[in-house]
């Protein structure tokens with residue numbers, strides 16, 4: 001380790017300069033809205049305000065899975081929240097999620113709208129509302145929740161820790177990259193060992209645990225995140241690879257991954273989704289051709 005630093009933290013930290021790196025423009029040390037902006041409302045019971053990031057995709061996969069099972073009450077409008085432009089700090093968004101992060105859901109099916117924020121809370125809310133993707137027996141339900149909460153506590157080491165220092169930070173810091181690469185490889189090994197025991201995280205059936213964990217660790221294991229596949233030897237996690245391939249083959253997962261997506265192949269970007277037919281007519285390639 002050859003790190004040196006001439007930085008000594010001051011007695012009191014103050015916000016007096018951008019911190020550099022990707023996303024520096026949206027980082028700030030205070031909460032609350034920066035501007036007045038109402039959220040749009042569509043025709044369906046569920047209004048989703050999101051973006052096709054790993055956290056956002058969890059919810060669109062869940063909704064597409066519920067629709068595939070025939071739950072008409074899971075029909076949704078998916079509105080695009082551009083976090084690079086600061087849409088998450090608009091007053092309407094902050095009313096639905098005071099934490100100013102996507103995804104945020106408003107359930108307008110009852111007499112009073114219910115706000116739901118935090119992707120894990122949204123998955124649990126939808127699983128309970130529709131009685132799907134969460135085992136009914138106590139042991140099975142608890143195992144699914146174990147892995148759901150595992151994701152909530154672990155993925156920040158992957159995204160905010162490893163991904164940030166490996167791909168986004170303005171300087172490459174060996175200490176930070178080492179620390180988080182070690183932790184992410186340990187997490188991949190945790191998943192790999194669990195998936196050697198059962199086809200899915202909670203056992204024999206596909207649950208909200210898989211829906212939560214797949215977008216983060218699937219993107220890493222398939223080499224889509226941070227350009228770090230070779231660095232982390234992701235091909236070695238054979239059970240994780242098998243599990244990801246099984247999930248990727250699900251039609252609802254394919255659709256869910258397209259919604260609110262703003263990068264990649266234009267035919268796989270459905271920036272807003274207001275109707276099932278939008279997958280056939282409103283992807284970016286179709287919009288460009290019309």
Ligand SMILES: N[C@@H](CCC(=O)N[C@@H](CS)C(=O)NCC(=O)O)C(=O)O
Pocket residue numbers: 026053054055056083088100101102103117118119120
């Ligand atoms: N724990 C939250 C994390 C949500 C989150 O970090 N969302 C990111 C995008 S993936 C975001 O909205 N970032 C905007 C910002 O930090 O201002 C969840 O699971 O919903």
